[in-house]
Amino acid sequence: MAADDLVELAKRRGFFFGSNGAYGGTAGFYTFGPQGAALKRNVEDAWRDRFTIREGNREIEAPTIMPEAVFEASGHLDGFNDMLVECPECGASHRADHLVEDATGIEDAEALPGEEVEALIADNDLACPSCGTPLAGAPVENFNLMFATDIGPGDAQPGYLRPETAQGIFVEFPRLKEYARGSLPFGITQIGPAYRNEISPRGGLLRLREFTQAELEQFVDPEEDEPPLDRVEDVEVRLYPATEQAADDGEYLHTTIGEAVDDGVIGSPWVGYYLGVAQEWYERVGVDMDRFRFRQHLAGERAHYAADCWDAESEVGGDWIEIAGFAYRGDYDLSKHDEYGDDAFTIFKRYDEPKTVERATVDPDMSVLGPEFGGDAGAVAEALATLAERDPDAFDAETVTVEVGEGDAAETHEVDADVANFAVEEVTETGEHITPHVVEPSFGVGRTVQTLLAHAYREDEVDGEERTYLSLVPEIAPQDAAVFPLVTNDDRLTALADEVAADLRAAGLAVAYDDSGSIGRRYRRQDEIGTPFCVTVDRDGIERDGPDTVTVRERDSAAQVRVPVDDLAGELAALRAGESFDALVDRYETVATDVETN
RNA sequence: GCACCGUUGGUCCAGUGGUAGGACAUUAGCUUCCCAAGCUAAUAGCCCGGGUUCAAUUCCCGGACGGUGCACCA
Structure with missing residues (x-):
């Protein structure tokens, strides 16, 4: 096809x-x-x-729109970019980070700022892979694949779809x-x-x-x-x-x-x-x-x-x-959102048995630390707590040494062990907070639709005439059934067909009604949209003895059976749910047609 | 984003510097008792903007959209 x-x-x-x-x-x-x-x-x-x-x-x-912070956390704001550099000569666009990676062996150049990538391109005399023109001086542009928008008026909050x-x-x-x-x-x-x-x-x-x-x-x-x-x-x-x-x-x-x-x-x-x-x-x-x-x-x-x-x-x-x-x-x-967001993205996992653990704690006397260390006091207390967890033995000595601040501002302080109020407590822990792992099945619905249409597309011959049809499974087909009066010059047929269509719709079936053109043309219309079953109201069905019947024609084989009107909704519902048409062929009178498909 | 090609009724195509034609489909009527039959009639179109020209659907430029290739696809 x-x-x-x-x-x-x-x-x-x-x-x-x-x-x-x-x-x-x-x-x-x-x-x-x-x-x-x-x-x-x-x-x-x-x-x-x-x-x-x-x-x-x-x-x-x-919602489909979410604030910027969400995508800072998720990595989409940084990671969902493509770094493009356009050749000034031939106009071709290339991934700037890929060019740099290939030429320098740098890994993950995508993480570098644009200016740095521009500098690397110039320093390494990189040229356009398409035409060889030097790319030095060409701007590296970030193209983020997210749609940006503003949330609210005025100093709007940036958001993304x-x-x-x-x-x-x-x-x-x-x-x-x-x-x-x-x-x-x-x-x-x-x-x-x-x-x-x-x-x-x-x-x-x-x-x-x-x-x-x-x-x-x-x-x-x-x-x-x-x-x-x-x-x-x-x-x-x-x-x-x-x-x-x-x-x-x-x-x-x-x-x-x-x-x-x-x-x-x-x-x-x-x-x-x-x-x-x-x-x-x-x-x-x-x-x-x-x-x-x-x-x-x-x-x-x-x-x-x-x-x-x-x-x-x-x-x-x-x-x-x-x-x-x-x-x-x-x-x-979840880790990223736990880090960036305000709430806890963890689950409390209860142990089978509560655990009793020894935990080193400090309860520093702030009335001493405050006067002694001034603005550093808080940091000192925090450092003491960290030290207690990491190295409880340090508190055996008379004084404890902690370091606060970072880099050039780092300072070492000595604290009397007494002031720290070091203790080892027995704590009962009933569980721990864990970050769940995520398994993600992610389906593209449109691509599935495209696949189903492509895989259902058929061409064959009915009665020597070419036809096109979609062999969609009944559960998926857009219409469950179509209803036709065989001819329109008999009010009894059109009236019953109207009634049958209304009844089927009332039963929750998606039903098309068509009385335009010859019966063959109407079958073809339904074949092309993959309607699995066509119901035709004919004179035989209402003139013979017994309850009124209609014919039900299966799309792929063009085979027909004669089904009482009263059973119709139930049978069509069963067919939609997966029952085979053969089951109907076994149960009901088949309609002899000279139609052959191949 | 680049290159090449394309864009004409609903769909698929033909054609032209003086505003267009077919097939299929659709609608109405006739006909019609099971697979795109026939007859009659009707509806409906030159992608958008600019330029050249007395006149542009047609030629030129730009854009949009589509196809193909390159690139891209977290």
């Missing part, structure tokens, strides 16, 4: 299209049309069902842990938009400036919590480990989740668990598993927070695209 065909279908049938066309269009922004929005919502619902509800997790909805939904979960951890009653493990999910001011958006839904993420932040005790690996240990996966990617003749590793974790191919059991869950979920929503793999990130590819990371990738139009990432983020995020 050509990618163009899918784009054309998406536009024509209302799946998705570039936004703001009346104003010239805006690169990096797409609008989901009626079918696309329904499809995307179904994907989100299926994700929620699997990753929130069935895992016993909770979903939240955080979140570059990932995850931060909205992390920053609320102190409260979220309360809802989890302070115990690990627990998981918080969020589905919503994230924003990245991409330099060059490309490839339809694949790289957007506003896109939808479905993320789970699984908070775990790294020392104790283990995933329920037995649930997915037999799930077969196709892995593409980093070692195989590096090898010239690298091959896929076909194995099971259980074995991959046992063998250490997947470093974290938690990551392994979610790879297994994801494999099953992708299969459920209709990804072609022959065009799907899990690829491990190469060392240089990992984000600033990730210890081990796997991507789910699907093949679309001949390319492998990343559709989800599974990262073991360690305690990076």
